[in-house]
Amino acid sequence: MKYHWNWGIFFEQIKYGDETYLSWLISGLGWTVAVSLASWVIALLLGFAIGTVRTTPRTWLVRLGNAYVELFRNIPLLVQMFLWFFVVPEFLPRNLSLWVKQEMPAKEFVTATVCLGLFTSARIAEQVRAGIQSLPRGQRMAGLAMGLTLPQTYRYILLPMAFRIIIPPLTSEFMNVFKNSSVAFAIGVLELTFQARQMQEDSEQGIETYLAVTVLYFVCAFIANRMMAFIEKRSRVPGYIAAAK
Amino acid sequence: MAMIEIRDVSKWYGTFQVLAECTSQVEKGEVVVICGPSGSGKSTLIKCVNGLEPFQKGEILVNGIGVGAPGTNLPKLRSNVGMVFQHFELFPHMKVIENLTVGQIKVLGRSRDEALRKAHALLERVGLKDFEQKNPGELSGGQQQRVAIGRALAMDPICMLFDEPTSALDPEMIGEVLAVMQDLAREGMTMMVVTHEMGFARNVAHRVIFMDEGRIVEDATTEDFFGTPRSDRAQLFLSRILRH
Ligand SMILES: Nc1ncnc2c1ncn2[C@@H]1O[C@H](COP(=O)(O)OP(=O)(O)O)[C@@H](O)[C@H]1O
Numbered sequence: 274m275k276y277h278w279n280w281g282i283f284f285e286q287i288k289y290g291d292e293t294y295l296s297w298l299i300s301g302l303g304w305t306v307a308v309s310l311a312s313w314v315i316a317l318l319l320g321f322a323i324g325t326v327r328t329t330p331r332t333w334l335v336r337l338g339n340a341y342v343e344l345f346r347n348i349p350l351l352v353q354m355f356l357w358f359f360v361v362p363e364f365l366p367r368n369l370s371l372w373v374k375q376e377m378p379a380k381e382f383v384t385a386t387v388c389l390g391l392f393t394s395a396r397i398a399e400q401v402r403a404g405i406q407s408l409p410r411g412q413r414m415a416g417l418a419m420g421l422t423l424p425q426t427y428r429y430i431l432l433p434m435a436f437r438i439i440i441p442p443l444t445s446e447f448m449n450v451f452k453n454s455s456v457a458f459a460i461g462v463l464e465l466t467f468q469a470r471q472m473q474e475d476s477e478q479g480i481e482t483y484l485a486v487t488v489l490y491f492v493c494a495f496i497a498n499r500m501m502a503f504i505e506k507r508s509r510v511p512g513y514i515a516a517a518k
Numbered sequence: 519m520a521m522i523e524i525r526d527v528s529k530w531y532g533t534f535q536v537l538a539e540c541t542s543q544v545e546k547g548e549v550v551v552i553c554g555p556s557g558s559g560k561s562t563l564i565k566c567v568n569g570l571e572p573f574q575k576g577e578i579l580v581n582g583i584g585v586g587a588p589g590t591n592l593p594k595l596r597s598n599v600g601m602v603f604q605h606f607e608l609f610p611h612m613k614v615i616e617n618l619t620v621g622q623i624k625v626l627g628r629s630r631d632e633a634l635r636k637a638h639a640l641l642e643r644v645g646l647k648d649f650e651q652k653n654p655g656e657l658s659g660g661q662q663q664r665v666a667i668g669r670a671l672a673m674d675p676i677c678m679l680f681d682e683p684t685s686a687l688d689p690e691m692i693g694e695v696l697a698v699m700q701d702l703a704r705e706g707m708t709m710m711v712v713t714h715e716m717g718f719a720r721n722v723a724h725r726v727i728f729m730d731e732g733r734i735v736e737d738a739t740t741e742d743f744f745g746t747p748r749s750d751r752a753q754l755f756l757s758r759i760l761r762h
Pocket residue numbers: 531536554555556557558559560561562563
């Protein structure tokens with residue numbers, strides 16, 4: 274079989290319509306970035322909250338947090354996508370269920386974002402817990418001893434240091450969120466992977482298509498990595514050696 | 519009324535009894551040294567005083583307020599009680615000056631300016647005014663511990679607790695920290711000090727408490743303690759420690 278290369282395909286028009294294939298990919302990239310960033314915000318907020326709760330002296334909160342992490346860590350992401358899309362709406366109260374199924378705007382996008390956000394939050398919660406627990410026990414005591422409340426001790430003493438310590442794993446997580454967002458195509462989000470499949474079928478230039486998509490994902494993950502590296506550099510503590518514990 | 523009143527305090531970790539019927543008191547302006555073998559419960563006892571460790575029996579009053587009592591506002595009580603740790607426990611991500619202002623601002627509600635003024639004065643006092651823009655990790659152990667004392671003093675405490683403040687220090691840095699503590703004592707600060715620095719105890723302490731296996735086995739004036747300690751345990755401990 275002889276493959277017919279055509280790198281100009283991106284600037285050609287699609288079969289039925291006057292868009293170019295490039296515009297498909299760009300719009301796919303846009304949705305990929307939107308799903309990823311929105312999920313990342315959810316993941317950070319929930320992940321820090323749940324990870325923090327898991328280090329408090331409240332046993333029932335710790336158990337609840339642990340259960341949350343286990344639940345989301347032990348089910349494949351693709352299956353979670355389908356669960357949120359097909360199963361969860363059935364178990365909502367009747368009116369809400371109808372609304373979600375028929376009227377919720379950008380239904381696929383919202384579902385994918387919630388799913389990826391919660392999935393990632395469980396992973397971040399685990400890193401946050403480990404980060405807080407790696408701090409010397411005396412740090413918490415020093416905060417409390419000066420009269421800070423427990424929430425204040427977390428806010429001003431424990432979390433700022435824990436955050437710095439877990440920047441490396443958080444960096445991988447931020448990169449993962451872009452890569453994992455490709456799973457959203459399975460429930461019909463018009464993101465990059467979805468558009469790539471569509472372009473492949475429409476243009477029959479699968480190799481160019483997937484090579485282009487590979488480059489675009491790579492660039493996303495790479496930018497994510499550089500952003501985190503910048504934050505890491507900005508928040509570095511002079512004279513502090515993390516390995517000294 | 520004593521500044522710190524410890525009455526019949528017992529504490530267990532599971533079935534292991536760390537503190538057994540401990541009773542003592544510290545008067546206003548008094549300096550009390552606590553010594554005893556490792557694992558005898560010294561740290562646990564002083565952590566009970568500001569409620570960092572809960573205890574199951576007895577009561578502790580600080581300036582008349584019950585530490586273990588249900589209605590007590592522990593953060594407020596703790597803001598009145600300065601604490602200095604063996605490993606300093608400065609906040610590594612904050613500049614030295616911020617270590618001294620964070621409590622004043624967040625706990626006492628002082629303005630930034632007022633907190634900074636106080637912090638500057640205290641850093642000057644512990645001899646570290648040139649270090650205010652450094653991070654703790656850039657300071658020596660002795661300097662860090664002096665900052666930690668300054669951090670505690672910034673809250674205008676009514677008494678101070680020290681848990682082996684010099685045991686993590688290189689020998690040449692012990693003196694600078696003890697000197698700051700000695701000045702404090704001379705100015706009339708009420709202090710409970712866990713330490714094995716017997717020179718400090720002799721010169722500065724009014725009373726010495728000796729603990730063993732969770733009990734206070736000796737509670738005597740400094741002269742009596744170094745003159746005629748009554749228990750064999752204390753005598754043995756003293757002879758070991760003074761030989762160094
Ligand atoms: N969190 C804890 N759980 C169980 N045992 C503890 C805990 N903290 C301290 N202990 C035990 O309590 C005893 C007293 O400890 P501590 O007060 O630190 O002694 P000291 O300060 O006199 O060396 C020790 O035997 C120690 O092992």
